[in-house]
Amino acid sequence: MSVLTSTMHEIRKNPALWFLLFVPVVFVYQSINPAAHTVLFLLSVAAIVPLAMTLSRATESVAARTGDMIGGLLNATLGNLTELVIALAALRAGQIVLVKATIAGAIFTNTLFMLGASFLLGGLKNHVQEFNKASARFQTVLMFIASVALVVPSVVAGSGVAGSDAMVADLSVAIAVILLLTYGLGLLFSLKTHKSIFTSRDEGKEHVDEPAWPLSVALPVLAIVTVFIALVSEIFVESVQEASLQLGMSAAFVGFVIVALVGAAAEMTTSFSAARKDRLDLSVSIAIGSASQIALFVAPVIVLLSYVIAPAPTDLVFWPGAVMMVMIATITATMVTSSGRSAWFVGVTLLAVYLIFASALYLIPPRVG
């Protein structure tokens, strides 16, 4: 089975992949009309969604073909490649606000929207659902560490000590290293020393995973699609600022809500479908797992890479509203997952908190930068 035929096969099965047609369209349109920011913004969004889905499929295939341990590592590092690539494009363009909004927005969207909608959709079909609460606790504790890591430099930066900019940069690097170490030890814990704690209760239930591609297909797809996402992300990042102005949305709203929804589209499809099939362990680990991965892996990588590829280094200082959102998202996820049981109203709870924040972002653009 060649890359081409298997891609064709996938497109027939998943109509969303027809949107891959937007990938050539966005490149052609940009060469014709490079100043049509709003159109380019919409086209690049339409192109990134199917690319992210394909990327996600390829990552999972490679993971499935390489055994539990390496597969787990791959999923843990490449699982949010889309968000990483978008954030890197924004970083190279020097759009720090967009970088941070993308990171905070991904944490916030995955924890509240993706998890909430999964609980709601699953709960509408199943009266009460159970999931592995030890696994959920592990992910929410990781998110909590990340929240602390965001709140500390932000509070310190807000205290206004003279000359604190350089200090905050040093502190951000130190915290980035602590986060990466914690993430690495967390992988060791969950994939090796205490693997059994994370065993799903879903064994025997209907599976949602599609058959994995062979490595000969998955690896080239992974490489090619990543390049395309990087290319489209550049158009996206260039156009987003002008487009958001014309559409009457703030850069923070775009980062928090639009980019986050676009970047997580692939995971959402899987998470929602698993919830409806009562495989809630999968939903919970995708939703909170993505959030903690972005917080403990993508965010510190961005901070460290900013010393290499960005016009200026970036730090872990977020505006107070963003820190509050991440903190409250973490507390909400901790509260609703602590019992290991779910019903539809738990989803409503998470979505209500999401809507309150989304309204605030939409109606009152934060002053940042």
Next chain:
Amino acid sequence: MSVLTSTMHEIRKNPALWFLLFVPVVFVYQSINPAAHTVLFLLSVAAIVPLAMTLSRATESVAARTGDMIGGLLNATLGNLTELVIALAALRAGQIVLVKATIAGAIFTNTLFMLGASFLLGGLKNHVQEFNKASARFQTVLMFIASVALVVPSVVAGSGVAGSDAMVADLSVAIAVILLLTYGLGLLFSLKTHKSIFTSRDEGKEHVDEPAWPLSVALPVLAIVTVFIALVSEIFVESVQEASLQLGMSAAFVGFVIVALVGAAAEMTTSFSAARKDRLDLSVSIAIGSASQIALFVAPVIVLLSYVIAPAPTDLVFWPGAVMMVMIATITATMVTSSGRSAWFVGVTLLAVYLIFASALYLIPPRVG
């Protein structure tokens, strides 16, 4: 049994109802001496307490006579009618600080003082008490959503973006709608789709409920008493500002502590008595249930009605101390109810947190408005 004879019967059984005599007294006194604010304040407090108790008795009677579903709905909407009527009187008089202190104070008093005293009184009589923790979790999650709803506009308003007043008003309306929707869905969940989760463990224990009045008594009493509370509330609201000055208390302290204790007197009697009879499910649902009802039903109704009946619309912006109190009250309630077990020291915990805040309010009047 006519309204009059059954009222007489109640008064004989419940000596607190002798205080109903203060209702005519307060009206007579006001017509004689409308400027004696402190006396009028004290008289109106003395009149509201027995009125609130009678109102509560009438509401429960109507609820008991109309079946589980409608009864639950009635309790859920009229259960805090006293607080609603007082807040509306303050709203019409343009006393926004008092309105907000009443709302925040009711949440704070019910969660910390009423729940704490119930746990303490129950625990002094029973070594260890158990209660339905799923039900407590539901109520504390609702309160948590309300805390988020208060913290977001307050943080946003504090960020000082130019022209943010109109934005904050819009945001408050949006959040009020989200809260009411969540409250409605919560009723659907607890009264209909997942009713069984909320089943009390108290079945078979000694009952505290007095026999319900027939509808022919309860409905007129409900109507008449509401009117009287509204009339007395107006005298109360007119006199409170002058009286608090003369008594050396801030408007915030009066709203947070005095009004809240007055408004909740009826529920407290029931909650304490249930706790001593080891019917802790009832105590917990009255205490935290009242708090979440005020947060998710009374508060948004006040915001929306303020566009119709107030001199100026009000919003959901509270001063930072009030937001902190509501947030900490919610976290405290969540912590102490998560195990579903209680002993006397749990009550001490809640009362200690209550006393710390009450001391702060008494000793250091917040700057508001």
Next chain:
Amino acid sequence: MSVLTSTMHEIRKNPALWFLLFVPVVFVYQSINPAAHTVLFLLSVAAIVPLAMTLSRATESVAARTGDMIGGLLNATLGNLTELVIALAALRAGQIVLVKATIAGAIFTNTLFMLGASFLLGGLKNHVQEFNKASARFQTVLMFIASVALVVPSVVAGSGVAGSDAMVADLSVAIAVILLLTYGLGLLFSLKTHKSIFTSRDEGKEHVDEPAWPLSVALPVLAIVTVFIALVSEIFVESVQEASLQLGMSAAFVGFVIVALVGAAAEMTTSFSAARKDRLDLSVSIAIGSASQIALFVAPVIVLLSYVIAPAPTDLVFWPGAVMMVMIATITATMVTSSGRSAWFVGVTLLAVYLIFASALYLIPPRVG
């Protein structure tokens, strides 16, 4: 067995006690060279550690010889005598920042570092460890009350009402009384009325306690060592400010990290050794118990004593970063102990949060005073 021979016996068994030799050294050195602050600082640290260990051993011996109830009370009041004596020395010297850093630092170090290292060390030897979660919950709830007690005056003081200094002082005294009352009632609860809840699951496991000294040895040692700690603390407090300048550390870092580690050295030895022997109940109660004791007993005693012995009364206002640290330390401890189970990664979690704060304190000295 005389005091002298039993001391010799101890020293032979516990090599750390050789450091007792630093006690005479520090006094001699100070009389020779009273301006050598850095050397005196290091010498006094080296002298306090073995003194604290001996004090801890004497307190436990007295407790073991006087029965459960009085023994429990003694441990609860003298268990953190070292921290109390150091804080009193700093108080008499008018070094309020150091007093507060010592208190906040002890809470923070015991909760995050001592507990984290115990979980990590215990977890490296035992796959999964269990502990009495009711007991852990009791201690974390006490810490939560203390966090609220710290956050309220600090927020109030930060609101900048005119003339609020006297008000904050009044409030601090009121809260100190509330904390002491709560602490006393907590002892009544845990040592008398609900003793059985706190029963350890460790019965039958290998014991770590060394045999208790007879009272004829323990009481004189207790008295003499306390006097020595007081004397060495004075040298320590005098030298710390100059020394921290020369070593390039802020007073806050010294108080938070160095003093806290020094003061807790004795408890740490016991806690770590218990964790490795799978007696996690002991570790948890030492670590969180010390933290709650400092918060609810040492801190209010300091505030009340400051009216008697200090140049100026002190209050409960901490700088925002310190309040945040205590609050987050409490939340972290609550999260990780709620399940009653532990594995090595739980220790990593606590240590990661500790390292984030320690980095912030080291890199960015807070502006205080």
